[in-house]
Amino acid sequence: xxxxxxxxxxxxxxxxxxxxxxxxxxxxxxxxxxxxxxxxxxxxxxxxxxxxxxxxxxxxxxxxxxxxxxxxxxxxxxxxxxxxxxxxxxxxxxxxxxxxxxxxxxxxxxxxxxxxxxxxxxxxxxxxxxxxxxxxxxxxxxxxxxxxxxxxxxxxxxxxxxxxxxxxxxxxxxxxxxxxxxxxxxxxxxxxxxxxxxxxxxxxxxxxxxxxxxxxxxxxxxxxxxxxxxxxxxxxxxxxxxxxxxxxxxxxxxxxxxxxxxxxxxxxxxxxxxxxxxxxxxxxxxxxxxxxxxxxxxxxxxxxxxxxxxxxxxxxxxxxxxxxxx
Amino acid sequence: xxxxxxxxxxxxxxxxxxxxxxxxxxxxxxxxxxxxxxxxxxxxxxxxxxxxxxxxxxxxxxxxxxxxxxxxxxxxxxxxxxxxxxxxxxxxxxxxxxxxxxxxxxxxxxxxxxxxxxxxxxxxxxxxxxxxxxxxxxxxxxxxxxxxxxxxxxxxxxxxxxxxxxxxxxxxxxxxxxxxxxxxxxxxxxxxxxxxxxxxxxxxxxxxxxxxxxxxxxxxxxxxxxxxxxxxxxxxxxxxxxxxxxxxxxxxxxxxxxxxxxxxxxxxxxxxxxxxxxxxxxxxxxxxxxxxxxxxxxxxxxxxxxxxxxxxxxxxxxxxxxxxxxxxxxxxxxxxxxxxxxxxxxxxxxxxxxxxxxxxxxxxxxxxxxxxxxxxxxxxxxxxxxxxxxxxxxxxxxxxxxxxxxxxxxxxxxxxxxxxxxxxxxxxxxxxxxxxxxxxxxxxxxxxxxxxxxxxxxxxxxxxxxxxxxxxxxxxxxxxxxxxxxxxxxxxxxxxxxxxxxxxxxxxxxxxxxxxxxxxxxxxxxxxxxxxxxxxxxxxxxxxxxxxxxxxxxxxxxxxxxxxxxxxxxxxxxxxxxxxxxxxxxxxxxxxx
Numbered sequence: 027x028x029x030x031x032x033x034x035x036x037x038x039x040x041x042x043x044x045x046x047x048x049x050x051x052x053x054x055x056x057x058x059x060x061x062x063x064x065x066x067x068x069x070x071x072x073x074x075x076x077x078x079x080x081x082x083x084x085x086x087x088x089x090x091x092x093x094x095x096x097x098x099x100x101x102x103x104x105x106x107x108x109x110x111x112x113x114x115x116x117x118x119x120x121x122x123x124x125x126x127x128x129x130x131x132x133x134x135x136x137x138x139x140x141x142x143x144x145x146x147x148x149x150x151x152x153x154x155x156x157x158x159x160x161x162x163x164x165x166x167x168x169x170x171x172x173x174x175x176x177x178x179x180x181x182x183x184x185x186x187x188x189x190x191x192x193x194x195x196x197x198x199x200x201x202x203x204x205x206x207x208x209x210x211x212x213x214x215x216x217x218x219x220x221x222x223x224x225x226x227x228x229x230x231x232x233x234x235x236x237x238x239x240x241x242x243x244x245x246x247x248x249x250x251x252x253x254x255x256x257x258x259x260x261x262x263x264x265x266x267x268x269x270x271x272x273x274x275x276x277x278x279x280x281x282x283x284x285x286x287x288x289x290x291x292x293x294x295x296x297x298x299x300x301x302x303x304x305x306x307x308x309x310x311x312x313x314x315x316x317x318x319x320x321x322x323x324x325x326x327x328x329x330x331x332x333x334x335x336x337x338x339x340x341x342x343x344x345x346x347x348x349x350x351x352x
Numbered sequence: 353x354x355x356x357x358x359x360x361x362x363x364x365x366x367x368x369x370x371x372x373x374x375x376x377x378x379x380x381x382x383x384x385x386x387x388x389x390x391x392x393x394x395x396x397x398x399x400x401x402x403x404x405x406x407x408x409x410x411x412x413x414x415x416x417x418x419x420x421x422x423x424x425x426x427x428x429x430x431x432x433x434x435x436x437x438x439x440x441x442x443x444x445x446x447x448x449x450x451x452x453x454x455x456x457x458x459x460x461x462x463x464x465x466x467x468x469x470x471x472x473x474x475x476x477x478x479x480x481x482x483x484x485x486x487x488x489x490x491x492x493x494x495x496x497x498x499x500x501x502x503x504x505x506x507x508x509x510x511x512x513x514x515x516x517x518x519x520x521x522x523x524x525x526x527x528x529x530x531x532x533x534x535x536x537x538x539x540x541x542x543x544x545x546x547x548x549x550x551x552x553x554x555x556x557x558x559x560x561x562x563x564x565x566x567x568x569x570x571x572x573x574x575x576x577x578x579x580x581x582x583x584x585x586x587x588x589x590x591x592x593x594x595x596x597x598x599x600x601x602x603x604x605x606x607x608x609x610x611x612x613x614x615x616x617x618x619x620x621x622x623x624x625x626x627x628x629x630x631x632x633x634x635x636x637x638x639x640x641x642x643x644x645x646x647x648x649x650x651x652x653x654x655x656x657x658x659x660x661x662x663x664x665x666x667x668x669x670x671x672x673x674x675x676x677x678x679x680x681x682x683x684x685x686x687x688x689x690x691x692x693x694x695x696x697x698x699x700x701x702x703x704x705x706x707x708x709x710x711x712x713x714x715x716x717x718x719x720x721x722x723x724x725x726x727x728x729x730x731x732x733x734x735x736x737x738x739x740x741x742x743x744x745x746x747x748x749x750x751x752x753x754x755x756x757x758x759x760x761x762x763x764x765x766x767x768x769x770x771x772x773x774x775x776x777x778x779x780x781x782x783x784x785x786x787x788x789x790x791x792x793x794x795x796x797x798x799x800x801x802x803x804x805x806x807x808x809x810x811x812x813x814x815x816x817x818x819x820x821x822x823x824x825x826x827x828x829x830x831x832x833x834x835x836x837x838x839x840x841x842x843x844x845x846x847x848x849x850x851x852x853x854x855x856x857x858x859x860x861x862x863x864x865x866x867x868x869x870x871x872x873x874x875x876x877x878x879x880x881x882x883x884x885x886x887x888x889x890x891x892x893x894x895x896x897x898x899x900x901x902x903x904x905x906x907x908x909x910x911x912x913x914x915x916x917x918x919x920x921x922x923x924x925x926x927x928x929x930x931x932x933x934x935x936x937x938x939x940x941x942x943x944x945x
Contacts, residue, residue, distance in 0.1 A: 039368070040659055047655040050648050079584075086585055285522060289488040303588040328588075338494060338514060344587040347514045347522050 061094040062316040063121040064309065067112055068099035069129050069152070075281045076254060076301045079348045080152070083305025084125075090306075091313045099127075103227055104195075106133045113137035117144045123312040127152040131199045135159075147315040151308035154199045162311040162321040166299040168200050171329040172207020172252075175276050175297045178331060179248050180212045182274045182294055187247035190239045191222040192232050192256040204252045204278070220246065225256045232259020233266075240267060247273060254279035257296070261287040280332070280346050288334055295333045298345055303327040359676055363669035364662075371661040379654045386646055391612060394639050395605055398619040401560050402632040405568060406621040408556055412463075413626050416528035416546045417507045419457060423467070424544055427453050430534045433471030433542040451481030463552035465525050468517060469532065470497065471542035476517075484519040491517065500529035500543040509626055511572035512579065515547050524550035526578065554579050557630075565635035573627030575599045594618065598631050613640050675704045679711060691719040734909060744782050749775075755809050767808060774804040792859055792866075793825040799834045799857055806842060813852050814842065820859035824866055829933055830910050836903050837870040837917075837929050845874020845927055865915075866933040873926035882921050900929075907933070 066084055070077060081097060088095040098116070100108035106129045116124055117140050124141050128134035128150060135155055141148045142159050150160040183189060189212060193201045201224075209216050220243055225232035232255050240246060240263065249264065251257025257277025261284065264273050274294045277284060287293050304327035311321045336342040423429060427450050437443035454467040458479055468478040470491045478485060491497050496510035510527040529545035557568040557579050569580040575595050577583055585591040597606065602622045609615035617639070619632040752775050759768045778801045781794065790798075796818055803816045838855060846853030856871040877885070886901045900917065907916045911934055921927035 040662055043655050043659050043662075047652055047659070050652045050655070082584060086582060090582075090585075282520070282522065286488070286520065289486065289516065291488070300588055302584045303590060306585065306588070306590055338516070341587060343514055344583070347524065348584065 061092065062123070062313060063119075064093055064095045064123045064125060064312045064316070065116040065119065065121045066095055066097045066125040066309070067109065067116060067127065068097065069109070069127045070103040071097075071099045071101060072103070074254075075348070076279055076299065079301035080127075080305040082348065083302035083307075084309050085305075086302070087306040087309035087313070091309065093309065093313050093316075095309060096121075100129075104129065106130045110134060110137035114140060117141055117146060120144070121146060122316040123147040123149060125149045125151055125308050125312050128155050129153070130195070130197065131156045132197055147312070149308055149312045149315065151304050152200070156199075158323075161315055162323060162325070164304055164308045164311055164325045164327055165200075166304065166329050167326040168203030169207035169210075170326065171278070171297050171299065172204040172209075173211045174207075174329060174331045175204070175250060175278070175295070176208040176211025178295045178333075179208065179250055179276050182248045182276070183212065183218065184247075187218065188243065188245045189219045189248045189250060190236070190243065190246045191219065192236055192239070192249065192251045192260050193222045193224050194227045194253040194256050196224045201252055208250060208252075225259060227253060227255045229255040229259045229262075232256040233263050234259075236260040236263035237267065240264075240269065240273065249273055249275045251275065251277040254281050254284065257293075258283050258287075261292045265290070265292055285337075285346065288332070288337060291334060293334070295331050296346075297329050297331050300328040300330070300345065302348060358673070360669050360673045363672060364665050367665035367669065368662060371665070372658055375654045375658055375661075379650050382650045383647055386643055386650075387612065387640070390639050390643060391617070391636075394617060394634055395619065398562065398566075398617065398632040398634055399605065399621065401562070402568065402619050402621045402630050405556060405560060405570075405632075406623050406628075406630040409553065409570065409628060409630060410623045410625055412548065412552065412556075413509055413526075413528060413628075416464075416548060417530075419467075420507065420528055420530050420544055420546050423453060423457070424530060424532060429469045429477070429544055430532050430541060432477070433469060433473065433475055433532055434534045434537065447475075447477050448481060450477045451479065454478075455480030463549050465515065465523055465547040465549045466518065467544075467546050469542060469544040471532075472539075473541075475542070478517060486516055486519040489516045496527050496529060496545075497543055500545065501531050501540055503531060504540065505531050505533055509572070509628075511574075511576045511628075512550050512553075523547075526550060526553055550579075557581070560632070562632055562634050563638045565638050566633055568630060568632050569593065571595060571598060571629045571631065578628065598629055602629070607636070612636055672704075675702075675708055679704070679708050682715075683711070686715055691715055691722070730909060733905070744779065751809065752805050755805075759808075771805055771808050774801045777801045778805070788830055789828045790831040791825065792820060792827050792829055792868075795829060795831060795834050796820045796825070796857070796859065798831070799838050802835055803838060803855065810842075810846075813849075814846055814855070815852060816855040816857070818857045820857070821861065824859055824861060827866060827935065829866070829868075830906060833903055833907065833931055834868060834870065836899065837931070840900060841870055841872035841874065841927065841929075845872040845876070848875045849873075861935065864935050866935050868931040868933065869928060870931075871926065871928040876923045876925050876927055877919075877921040878923045882919055885919055886917075907931070 068077060068080070073081065084095060084097060087093070098112055100112060102108075109129050110133070113124070113126065113134075114137055124146055126134075126138060126141070126148060128138060131154060135157065138148060138155055138159060148160045150163045150165070152165045154160075154163055154165065179189060191205060191208070193205060195201055205222060209219060212219065220239070223235045223239060225235055232251065236249065236259055239249075249260045251260040254277075257275070257279060258281060261275050261277065264270055264275055265287065267273075270290070270292050275287070275292055276295050276297075277293055278297050278299070280296055280298045284293065284296060288296055307325055307327055311325065314321050330342065330345055332342045332346050337346055428446055429450055432443075432446050432450055437446075450469065454477065457467060458464055466479050466483075468476065470476045472492070476485060476491070494513075496508070496513060499510070500508045508527075508529050510529065512524050512526055514522050515525040515527070516522055525547035527545050527547050529543050531540035532542045532544050533540045553570065557570060558581065560568050562568065567581045570578040572578050575598075577586060577593070577595070580586055580593065582591055586593055594608065598618065598620050601618070601620050603620055605617060605619040607615040607617055613636055615636045617634045617636055619634070620629050621631075622629040752771065756768055756771050756775070759771065778798065781798050781801070800818055803814075803818075807814050807816065834857060838857065841855050846855065853872060853874050856869070858867075858869040858871070860867055886904055904917050915932045915934060918930045918932065919927065920930070
């Protein structure tokens with residue numbers, strides 16, 4: 027016992043070293059944190075211009091933040107029922123966050139509510155919902171985008187011009203915001219603006235409606251399409267009716283067809299959304315929410331007006347022609 | 353400074369103090385080395401890759417440049433773009449011929465999107481001539497076209513842009529263009545260009561793996577991005593790239609942060625021919641991902657080593673100091689007077705081993721020296737005693753000679769004869785016999801001669817009897833034992849007595865001992881005197897200096913402590929002294945040898 031006492035300082039040294047060693051050893055094989063799981067439900071899985079860019083933005087953020095993101099959506103952009111079913115399936119999977127591009131601000135509400143009720147964070151991209159139940163919203167500030175288009179339209183209309191508006195879905199908040207923004211930029215009283223028509227996001231319908239509108243109101247000098255389909259339909263109608271130059275068109279989005287019309291001079295300008303940014307920022311917000319961070323309620327992913335003159339210049343070229351992964 | 357209670361602790365502390373810092377330094381160096389070597393290796397690795405990409409890009413563009421040069425000089429492009437045609441079919445034939453050459457090249461290269469020539473006069477040849485031309489494009493307005501014209505025959509490489517010359521197609525391309533000149537013409541007549549699929553460049557860069565967070569990007573001579581894996585992020589302003597740093601650097605590498613572990617490693621390589629810069633970016637966190645584990649391993653090893661070192665030190669210092677402790681213990685024994693300890697027996701050849709052996713030898717030597725000393729002392733004493741025992745008290749001699757003279761004067765011739773012959777015998781015995789040992793017989797005779805002389809001097813006052821058992825007469829004993837005792841009895845016992853006294857000398861065996869007794873009936877001694885009988889006394893003139901003490905001492909010197917004199921005395925009744933001797937007296941004397 028006395029012998030033990032004599033060596034106690036060394037025993038203590040040994041003990042301390044052993045404990046430190048054991049601690050270090052335990053930290054040696056630390057498990058990496060599990061990835062956060064995000065399910066991204068778009069309006070469609072179709073990979074056309076806008077959705078393609080948006081998906082690329084999602085994928086870029088996925089890589090950047092090392093998140094586990096699954097992208098899904100209905101086959102058709104107008105299929106509210108299918109999207110709602112997909113939302114409910116996603117809720118059952120219990121991910122950390124659901125990122126949703128709601129097809130209809132009213133009809134998507136019930137399914138979106140279920141997301142919140144399941145305690146899953148909800149990030150909306152592109153389109154909002156009737157009630158603000160989301161944790162964060164990332165999208166084009168559609169009112170502002172409308173203003174951009176409206177500013178050009180106002181210049182094109184001059185004093186005596188008349189404006190026809192082809193919108194897409196009647197109750198879509200996107201459509202409403204764009205229209206309001208556009209009208210506010212065009213003028214205080216909208217006496218020179220004809221009643222808006224709705225093509226239900228169908229290009230052929232837009233074409234028909236435009237043709238009809240131009241026939242009914244030959245005094246229309248400027249046409250505004252509020253989304254890709256309505257814009258493309260309007261441009262085609264103008265081209266086919268041979269009204270190019272006399273009826274000027276301002277549209278939204280940048281499908282290849284639209285780009286051709288822009289080069290041709292049928293479009294005076296296209297307001298393009300930064301779809302890539304939208305996807306990227308949507309995932310960024312989702313990641314921050316999953317990590318318990320604070321995220322601004324609304325985030326504008328931005329929009330820009332491209333005209334024939336600047337379409338091959340710098341940033342406009344890059345936004346108009348997203349690098350396509352082939 | 354007395355920090356350590358013993359050498360053991362001191363050793364242990366010394367070991368620990370040495371080993372722990374050494375281990376710490378080792379760990380530190382390992383850390384540094386790992387960090388540096390990781391960085392250095394990845395720098396080397398990345399710059400190799402980047403240069404490889406740069407070479408490939410150069411090779412590509414060089415090839416395109418050569419191709420465009422060849423096309424310019426071996427086709428009718430210049431002619432076609434400048435000439436005035438009167439005949440439309442001739443114009444078409446010429447265009448077809450040029451298109452043929454274009455398509456020949458195209459058919460071998462899938463990475464070329466288009467080869468085309470455009471004249472200031474609006475003439476256009478694209479690829480094999482069968483492409484649908486985008487009517488809405490205005491080539492002469494495009495910046496790449498303008499810069500090719502301005503370069504006046506030099507090759508212009510335009511970084512990535514959208515090529516819209518073919519209807520319904522808007523691919524990203526890299527253009528290698530050259531102004532077309534005709535002999536004698538002052539101004540170029542048009543531009544010949546080759547569009548390289550953007551994918552050719554991006555695939556090249558993408559094929560390089562720089563870890564999951566590493567990437568390669570390419571800048572043109574103006575710092576415009578030719579390729580970047582996250583160009584959309586850059587275009588959207590969601591990310592920044594260190595373009596100005598790269599443009600400043602040219603070729604080389606830099607870290608984005610002074611803290612290596614948070615930094616990104618940029619490795620740039622600028623091509624001399626194109627001015628393009630290929631940049632490899634590696635995330636250091638990824639490089640050092642495994643370093644943390646490696647560091648922990650180092651630390652763990654160091655701690656295990658330290659534990660082992662302390663344990664080994666414990667054992668080793670114990671082992672090393674054990675002989676010292678053993679030495680200390682035996683020294684303590686010696687300190688306490690025990691010379692029998694031999695000291696620790698050490699087989700090893702260490703200093704401590706030698707010390708131990710030296711100590712043992714020293715102790716041995718001291719012991720030998722002490723024994724020798726004792727022996728010497730004994731010998732010295734013996735020779736002293738020997739010298740003493742051969743002496744005859746000179747007073748006794750005078751007195752005897754006086755007595756003889758006196759007797760001769762009074763004519764007592766017979767008595768003179770007896771006394772003289774007794775004295776002669778006494779002298780002969782004491783002088784002639786050099787031997788230490790005599791027979792009991794001789795000793796008895798000596799005493800007898802002595803007593804004869806004394807009786808004649810003291811006349812009626814002294815009588816004596818000598819009775820020696822015949823069995824012991826021939827036995828040997830050291831001489832001059834009885835005479836001093838008899839002398840004592842006479843001078844201290846009989847002499848002070850009023851009446852005549854008797855001295856009896858007896859010799860006999862008792863068990864294995866030989867006993868000689870001298871008994872007198874003199875004044876005797878009280879207990880006080882008896883207790884001091886063996887005390888040292890100054891030899892006086894009447895004694896021959898061979899006192900009782902000397903007799904005792906001599907006997908014990910020769911035969912051991914168990915032998916010697918024993919006195920019995922009673923005041924007024926006389927004294928008896930008993931000499932105890934071993935039976936084999938001479939043999940016992942061997943003890944001294």
